[in-house]
Amino acid sequence: MRPRLRNPSNRLLIFLALFSILIFVLAEGTRQRKQAPYWELKIRAANLAQRAQDRIRQELDVMGIPIDYENDPNGSGLIGEQYTLVATDRGELRSKLICTNPNFAAIIVMMFEKSGLKQGDKIAVGLTGSFPGANIALFSACEVMGIEPVVITSIGASTWGANHPNLTWLDMERVLYESKLISYRSAAASLGGGTDNGRGLSLQGRTLLLDAIRRNGVELIFSGNLENLLEASGSLRSNIDRRMEIYAEQSKGRQFAAYVNIGGGLASLGSSQNGKLIPSGVNLDLYRRNFPARGVLNLMAERKIPIIHLLRLPEIASDYGIPLEVIPRPAVGEDPIFFRDEYSISTSIIYAVILILFVVAAIRIDLRYYVNKQTKILFPPRRQDDPEL
Numbered sequence: 001m002r003p004r005l006r007n008p009s010n011r012l013l014i015f016l017a018l019f020s021i022l023i024f025v026l027a028e029g030t031r032q033r034k035q036a037p038y039w040e041l042k043i044r045a046a047n048l049a050q051r052a053q054d055r056i057r058q059e060l061d062v063m064g065i066p067i068d069y070e071n072d073p074n075g076s077g078l079i080g081e082q083y084t085l086v087a088t089d090r091g092e093l094r095s096k097l098i099c100t101n102p103n104f105a106a107i108i109v110m111m112f113e114k115s116g117l118k119q120g121d122k123i124a125v126g127l128t129g130s131f132p133g134a135n136i137a138l139f140s141a142c143e144v145m146g147i148e149p150v151v152i153t154s155i156g157a158s159t160w161g162a163n164h165p166n167l168t169w170l171d172m173e174r175v176l177y178e179s180k181l182i183s184y185r186s187a188a189a190s191l192g193g194g195t196d197n198g199r200g201l202s203l204q205g206r207t208l209l210l211d212a213i214r215r216n217g218v219e220l221i222f223s224g225n226l227e228n229l230l231e232a233s234g235s236l237r238s239n240i241d242r243r244m245e246i247y248a249e250q251s252k253g254r255q256f257a258a259y260v261n262i263g264g265g266l267a268s269l270g271s272s273q274n275g276k277l278i279p280s281g282v283n284l285d286l287y288r289r290n291f292p293a294r295g296v297l298n299l300m301a302e303r304k305i306p307i308i309h310l311l312r313l314p315e316i317a318s319d320y321g322i323p324l325e326v327i328p329r330p331a332v333g334e335d336p337i338f339f340r341d342e343y344s345i346s347t348s349i350i351y352a353v354i355l356i357l358f359v360v361a362a363i364r365i366d367l368r369y370y371v372n373k374q375t376k377i378l379f380p381p382r383r384q385d386d387p388e389l
Contacts, residue, residue, distance in 0.1 A: 019358060037113075039338060041144055042338055045137070046106050046333060049104070052182070057076065057077035059175050065164060072100070078162070084164065086156060089200060093159075099137060100326060103337060105140040106335070117258060118145075121257035121258075122148045122150065122254050124150050124247050128153065128157060129161050129263075130161035130264065139176070147257075150250040151184065151185070151187060154190050154193075170212055171216065173216075174216050185218070188218060188220070189213045195236045203229055223242070240295055243296050258305055263310070269297055270291060274297070280309055281308070284306050
């Protein structure tokens, strides 16, 4: 190939462009869909979550509680009513639906792996009744990975959560435990809401939640006056301190491997503002940051343990590869979180070398033209009227 002085051939440039596209298509053709890491654990967790949802749906039928298929299109049984006597605040229906996807349990598995958890580890958990689907996903992941959770529940739930007075999260948890689908239950429970003592609920609503805690045989965390619920004598700080005491008692001297928060419980977060400031998902260095108030989550972070924060579920779903919509009904093991695309490295290298050789050959043909052009730019010929002449 002889170098040339004239302009580069348009035909050659077009050929290189088309050849580059061909190489890209050939390399793309080597892509194969393969199982993502921890595939087996993810599948087992998702299957268990599906079985747990089916069991809750059976319980709804037994209790004669109807499913609202308009707001719970897949009939998961995990979407409550909009407003009930035990609904603490407003919630987003979309978030509640996202975690009814049984594959959400696979996200928890990935978060556990990212946090370095292993079989036999003990974790502290603070959850609410607002996201029963996420709660089930957590218990499912713990079961398949052999992780022991120490759970404290804020039994109150926001709209569309586990807010039926006769089927609160503690009732669901007991049903799953008695059905041998999960091996652990809450060690204690509070009313939730403002001050974690039921602020925002009516007297009847607080009474219903207290009844639910009693019928499930769970220790009550309540710093108010049980003899007179109208007396506002409880404090959020007292409930936070009691939670830390229970975690210490249940740990039996072991260090927790992580702390998991599900929902916007004030005792766990310290304040509603913290829920917005703390990044969703896994936080490995949260102890470096300051917050306007300190809840159990912050106190655990100060021990330099991983914090898993599950609140803004659309963000989490997008980050981990599960759909934001639940129609059509998600099938276990079919979401992108279970797979990854891999390319043939050796074949791709060969294609890249071939493309480089063609480009180098084309440049060599036109090298003399580019050198001559650059020389004229750097050292332009002098004009006859140049003063220096």
